[in-house]
Amino acid sequence: MTEKELKSSIIQAGYKAVHELIRVAEEEIIADGAEDELAADRLKNAAATKKLAIFDAFEILSRIEAEKNIMDDKPTESKKSFGGFAEKRSK
Numbered sequence: 001m002t003e004k005e006l007k008s009s010i011i012q013a014g015y016k017a018v019h020e021l022i023r024v025a026e027e028e029i030i031a032d033g034a035e036d037e038l039a040a041d042r043l044k045n046a047a048a049t050k051k052l053a054i055f056d057a058f059e060i061l062s063r064i065e066a067e068k069n070i071m072d073d074k075p076t077e078s079k080k081s082f083g084g085f086a087e088k089r090s091k
Contacts (some may be wrong), residue, residue, distance in 0.1 A: 020080045021057040025050045
């Protein structure tokens with residue numbers, strides 16, 4: 001396999017991973033009839049899991065887009081930086 005074919009395979013795997021993360025984010029947090037003692041703890045853990053799944057999905061999509069741009073030889077957005085906060089305020 002060439003490097004381009006490998007990257008295409010990785011991109012396809014990334015899309016599959018994003019779909020799995022979406023399924024995790026869409027799952028019900030607490031089933032009906034859950035015990036009250038465990039409900040708060042499960043809610044907290046499930047919310048954290050959903051948040052992580054969503055952020056991971058966006059991170060994967062961003063990386064996929066960047067890799068596609070590299071493969072297609074598209075220029076990436078360059079951010080001009082003329083120094084940090086202090087340098088910008090020193091005038």
